Amino acid sequence: xxxxxxxxxxxxxxxxxxxxxxxxxxxxxxxxxxxxxxxxxxxxxxxxxxxxxxxxxxxxxxxxxxxxxxxxxxxxxxxxxxxxxxxxxxxxxxxxxxxxxxxxxxxxxxxxxxxxxxxxxxxxxxxxxxxxxxxxxxxxxxxxxxxxxxxxxxxxxxxxxxxxxxxxxxxxxxxxxxxxxxxxxxxxxxxxxxxxxxxxxxxxxxxxxxxxxxxxxxxxxxxxxxxxxxxxxxxxxxxxxxxxxxxxxxxxxxxxxxxxxxxxxxxxxxxxxxxxxxxxxx
Numbered sequence: 001x002x003x004x005x006x007x008x009x010x011x012x013x014x015x016x017x018x019x020x021x022x023x024x025x026x027x028x029x030x031x032x033x034x035x036x037x038x039x040x041x042x043x044x045x046x047x048x049x050x051x052x053x054x055x056x057x058x059x060x061x062x063x064x065x066x067x068x069x070x071x072x073x074x075x076x077x078x079x080x081x082x083x084x085x086x087x088x089x090x091x092x093x094x095x096x097x098x099x100x101x102x103x104x105x106x107x108x109x110x111x112x113x114x115x116x117x118x119x120x121x122x123x124x125x126x127x128x129x130x131x132x133x134x135x136x137x138x139x140x141x142x143x144x145x146x147x148x149x150x151x152x153x154x155x156x157x158x159x160x161x162x163x164x165x166x167x168x169x170x171x172x173x174x175x176x177x178x179x180x181x182x183x184x185x186x187x188x189x190x191x192x193x194x195x196x197x198x199x200x201x202x203x204x205x206x207x208x209x210x211x212x213x214x215x216x217x218x219x220x221x222x223x224x225x226x227x228x229x230x231x232x233x234x235x236x237x238x239x240x241x242x243x244x245x246x247x248x249x250x251x252x253x254x255x256x257x258x259x260x261x262x263x264x265x266x267x268x269x270x271x272x273x274x275x276x277x278x279x280x281x282x
Contacts, residue, residue, distance in 0.1 A: 017054050017084055021087045027155070032097055032157075033160075053093065054096075102173050117258075122220065132163070133145075139258075146182070196238070202236040
């Protein structure tokens with residue numbers, strides 16, 4: 001574990017960590033920055049390559065047990081670190097890694113798995129909402145996420161932190177043409193597409209019976225789902241609520257849908273296993 005002391009915040013070796021509160025330069029550089037002990041460790045333990053770590057001089061002894069021996073670890077005076085990154089460096093650790101490649105549609109689909117759930121986010125603009133969606137998707141067994149060009153960066157520092165590093169485990173496709181991608185999955189892989197909407201004429205979640213291959217589309221926090229994208233959906237599902245509010249947070253709605261699908265997925269997988277067990281042997 002090479003511990004490298006940093007004497008000045010102008011050291012070019014730590015430039016990637018500068019002004020993180022106000023900038024997201026990592027997106028254009030093919031890198032990402034993980035903040036907090038939990039997320040930094042998940043990066044180190046993931047399949048993504050960790051490039052460097054930056055730790056506070058107050059945390060060296062506490063963190064020494066898990067620091068990877070092959071990765072440069074820059075040690076900086078705590079107050080200097082706060083000045084460098086642009087916020088209170090209370091976690092005492094940041095890690096920089098290479099972003100995972102965006103999977104192809106073929107890589108998102110497992111032909112040997114009978115029940116699959118994908119989630120599409122055309123324009124989730126808030127990084128924290130996206131982070132919660134990713135964390136919930138990972139918790140409830142979603143198989144992959146497809147984000148449109150109008151969606152927040154799934155590997156930004158804020159999104160990674162809120163997702164508690166789940167973005168490092170969940171396959172995430174950054175689509176250049178979301179509508180075309182969904183149409184391909186629909187036509188070539190027999191996925192059915194469901195739009196999560198606010199419309200009392202739509203099917204309530206209590207009556208939803210999910211298909212074996214499902215893509216759930218989550219709309220923008222303010223404007224919902226574009227008409228052209230909603231037009232290719234096979235289903236329109238809604239979460240009934242009182243008239244005390246017009247809507248609930250998109251991440252909260254996602255969690256309700258994901259839990260429902262997870263329960264139904266377990267049942268469908270058991271049915272599939274029973275069919276296989278009862279099939280005549282050749």
